[in-house]
Amino acid sequence: MFMSTLSPNKSTNKCGIRAIRAIRAIRAIRAIRAIRAMFPYETEMYDKQQFFAMTIEQKSHDDDGVSDEILTFRLPNNRVPGKDQFSKQMLKTQGVIDLVVGELLDVPDGTYMSAETEWQNASRSDILYKPRLAIQNSLPPILIEIQLTVNEPFMQRLVSYSQSALSIYKTYPIVLIVCTDRVSPIQLMAKFKPISGKPWMSSLLATDFWAQSCFIVSKLTLSGIAPSDQLTPLQALSSFLTEASPTLYGHPFAENRTIRQLYHIAMAISENQVECDKDVSNVVDIICYNNEKILMKADAALFGVSGSSKAKNLIERALVFNAAAKRKYYQTVDSDSDSSLEPLPKLKGKTRETIQDKKQDDLEFVIKYRKNLIGKMNWKTCLSVGHEKNLCEDYSTGESLRQFFYNATKK
Incomplete structure (x- = not known):
């Protein structure tokens, strides 16, 4: 009308x-x-x-x-x-x-x-x-x-x-x-x-x-x-x-x-900022994708490798961090949040799984040390070698390492 x-x-x-x-x-x-x-x-x-x-x-x-x-x-x-x-x-x-x-x-x-x-x-x-x-x-x-x-x-x-x-x-x-x-x-x-x-x-x-x-x-x-x-x-x-x-x-x-x-x-x-956000989000997506592929390859390369449990745990945590970074960024860009991309919170300290992995690495080290040993077992020397390799750090004496080994092998 x-x-x-x-x-x-x-x-x-x-x-x-x-x-x-x-x-x-x-x-x-x-x-x-x-x-x-x-x-x-x-x-x-x-x-x-x-x-x-x-x-x-x-x-x-x-x-x-x-x-x-x-x-x-x-x-x-x-x-x-x-x-x-x-x-x-x-x-x-x-x-x-x-x-x-x-x-x-x-x-x-x-x-x-x-x-x-x-x-x-x-x-x-x-x-x-x-x-x-x-x-x-x-x-x-x-x-x-x-x-x-x-x-x-x-x-x-x-x-x-x-x-x-x-x-x-x-x-x-x-x-x-x-x-x-x-x-x-x-x-x-x-x-x-x-x-x-x-x-x-x-x-x-x-x-x-x-x-x-x-x-x-x-x-x-x-x-x-x-x-x-x-x-x-x-x-x-x-x-x-x-x-x-x-x-x-x-x-x-x-x-x-x-x-x-x-x-x-x-x-x-x-409008200009929206275009910039889209460009950056594409870069973040590519970086996170490549990080994931590299970390997965590293994890596969450690399959069956003795003493690699600590490294595998770090890879797993890196994959979680990578996914969280991607998720957090996309939520920031897609939402109406008033904040730019903030740093992700630091990963927490030792978890129960991390402690168990550390003990597994210590046990594998002692087993390998005993297997290659020629002569009588000296727990004090074994502990010193372990410390040089940044292992067995929770033990201060050869006797405490010996007790750990026998308790672990009884299970």
């Missing part, structure tokens, strides 16, 4: 718009392939994501409306705005860097870039922006923390991060806190004051000796905003991170231009 009311001209125009969008998408893909061909050894994954996101962002600038893709796109649970790793990826794209820096310092796009966030004391902060050129070293570094709960221990860490940045860049940094849940206790907000003209952001009253200034944006500071798409870029970014909406139209300011651009960037990063 609805489609029949469209005039031929409107229908034609709609087809034309779709064709233009398709052409733009093809051009974007070709541009990405060209960049990858020019830089085949690029190792920083977020640089590729940065270019891809900037391409999508430019497309969103060109489109007057919302693309069909973004209307039906939904971010997975482990990549919604506000999640730690995904938020860091977003904040490292050049478009978002320019958005943040442009409002905090009013400098041209491209002035700042993402910098290393691991400090000399082995601590690591979330995001750090630094001036791109050495001649711009008078500009302050910008430290950003995405924090679920802002409390006193967090603020103490934040001061440490800021002082680390100060020691490297010799300039007091500007600090921005994006609180995605709550400030605890709420009385802590009394140490901040709302900024004139920007009631959605507050500034810490005292930052002497560690920061040029420290700002906080939270659900609380943003809650008083009336529904409107007239947001500043940084205000929109803060809302994007704190609302944690997996879809564009689940966000209260879906009509805002900056919010739309951020969802385009998020979609590009997410």
Whole structure:
């Protein structure tokens, strides 16, 4: 019924718009392939994501409306705005860097870039922006923390991060806190004051000796905003991170231009990450498959070999570990877990089966030693030879080894 009311001209125009969008998408893909061909050894994954996101962002600038893709796109649970790793990826794209820096310092796009966030004391902060050129070293570094709960221990860490940045860049940094849940206790907000003209952001009253200034944006500071798409870029970014909406139209300011651009960037990063996960999962599958075949061959080669029970036990444990690694990785990739692949737990200590295998190796050693012996049996000498071969380690005297042997052979 609805489609029949469209005039031929409107229908034609709609087809034309779709064709233009398709052409733009093809051009974007070709541009990405060209960049990858020019830089085949690029190792920083977020640089590729940065270019891809900037391409999508430019497309969103060109489109007057919302693309069909973004209307039906939904971010997975482990990549919604506000999640730690995904938020860091977003904040490292050049478009978002320019958005943040442009409002905090009013400098041209491209002035700042993402910098290393691991400090000399082995601590690591979330995001750090630094001036791109050495001649711009008078500009302050910008430290950003995405924090679920802002409390006193967090603020103490934040001061440490800021002082680390100060020691490297010799300039007091500007600090921005994006609180995605709550400030605890709420009385802590009394140490901040709302900024004139920007009631959605507050500034810490005292930052002497560690920061040029420290700002906080939270659900609380943003809650008083009336529904409107007239947001500043940084205000929109803060809302994007704190609302944690997996879809564009689940966000209260879906009509805002900056919010739309951020969802385009998020979609590009997410789709790129999915492809990376698939590539890595294929590599993991091949490695685990080859490991299994090699271990099975090693186990077969030890068949009937005296004193190999310990080696066989290690092979069996390696096969279990290999299967667990493959299973754990695939569960991480296929699920919406918020964690990347974590190290598997260490194998537990001696199990009952391991102890029995060790005793079997000791027994086989003593039997073989007695079989090849010429002359009278000397248990002390037998024990010394065993120790040299890392066997019979549970026995400290020849008599204890003798008792073990006779008890074992009685069974």
